[in-house]
């Protein structure tokens with residue numbers, strides 16, 4: 001089969017890590033007899049530099065005509081340090097999520113058996129941790145009305161959610177839990193926020209009426225932040241709103257040992273975008289030190305989204321082998337001599353001999369509406 005991928009590499013380490021994901025997809029193509037073609041689009045700071053717009057219309061068109069979007073990262077220190085900038089790289093990513101209707105962001109988190117001693121958390125607390133974070137992606141405080149008073153002394157960001165925005169991601173989270181350990185934890189701040197109380201009412205009703213076999217429990221986000229590092233094994237599927245999901249998923253990356261391992265799938269009813277959860281890590285730009293695995297595992301989720309589950313599994317299996325053999329960047333091993341490219345090449349070469357890879361069927365299924373992500 002032939003697949004058209006929109007490639008939005010972005011800023012900082014984005015192009016370096018996305019390149020490794022592209023190489024991996026090309027290896028998958030060779031090993032399994034598919035053709036992946038890539039159409040590149042501008043996004044983020046580089047798009048502002050070249051066009052004045054962090055998400056040019058042409059980029060949206062490229063995404064709309066692709067079968068899926070592979071995204072690197074965006075962001076640049078010249079904007080991070082300037083609160084007065086009116087046009088910002090992040091606006092490009094947020095507008096893209098909204099334009100493509102990507103309301104559900106899935107962030108798989110696990111403790112890799114071969115990396116248990118790489119996490120700053122104690123081995124006996126993280127061993128066996130395996131969760132999916134379902135983060136709402138197109139609503140909440142990120143997208144509410146913003147206001148800055150004329151004298152610049154008062155500002156507000158509105159947090160708003162509708163029943164529909166909550167129920168559509170909630171059903172996806174419950175479907176995912178059905179294929180796993182059958183538990184959903186709703187993370188909110190219902191002791192303070194009206195939006196969180198709406199989340200509780202809507203999610204509780206769906207659980208009772210449609211998913212009686214799934215255990216639903218609740219945690220306030222402050223407690224959830226503590227439980228995440230105190231006892232991460234208690235979590236199966238976490239369901240949460242946009243900003244809480246952003247924060248607890250970076251925290252959760254400590255369990256695996258590095259944020260450079262955490263991939264994500266952003267999906268809606270019609271489109272899918274796949275990106276690492278980390279940012280443009282500007283300090284590492286051009287140094288060949290960034291971990292490419294988050295990007296490569298995002299490509300694996302993209303393969304699942306296209307219905308290529310065996311291919312996705314082959315990528316995950318190759319990543320597991322690289323990790324087990326110590327072929328990792330310096331974020332996971334300070335003495336490592338492997339750079340971004342070497343880790344990517346190692347994984348690509350393994351995939352090209354895919355028939356020798358024992359495809360590990362223990363990888364968990366993640367249900368995403370019509371498609372199944374493993």
Ligand SMILES: NC(=O)c1ccc[n+]([C@@H]2O[C@H](COP(=O)([O-])OP(=O)(O)OC[C@H]3O[C@@H](n4cnc5c(N)ncnc54)[C@H](O)[C@@H]3O)[C@@H](O)[C@H]2O)c1
Pocket residue numbers: 013017072073074075076077080090093258259260275276277278279280281282283289290291292294331
């Ligand atoms: N989806 C995105 O594109 C995205 C996500 C988060 C942040 N950002 C943007 O990125 C810029 C930098 O933000 P930040 O420093 O807060 O977050 P960041 O994720 O870029 O980096 C934070 C830290 O995580 C580690 N890290 C991140 N990616 C890594 C990788 N691949 N390999 C090894 N270590 C890695 C590094 O220690 C780094 O200092 C900002 O402009 C921010 O807005 C973009």
Ligand SMILES: CC(C)[C@H](C(=O)O)[C@@H](O)C(=O)O
Pocket residue numbers: 075090093094246277279
């Ligand atoms: C860059 C930023 C807009 C983005 C977010 O907050 O969603 C990032 O932190 C992420 O996690 O993808």
Ligand SMILES: [Mg+2]
Pocket residue numbers: 246247250277
């Ligand atoms: Mg984030």
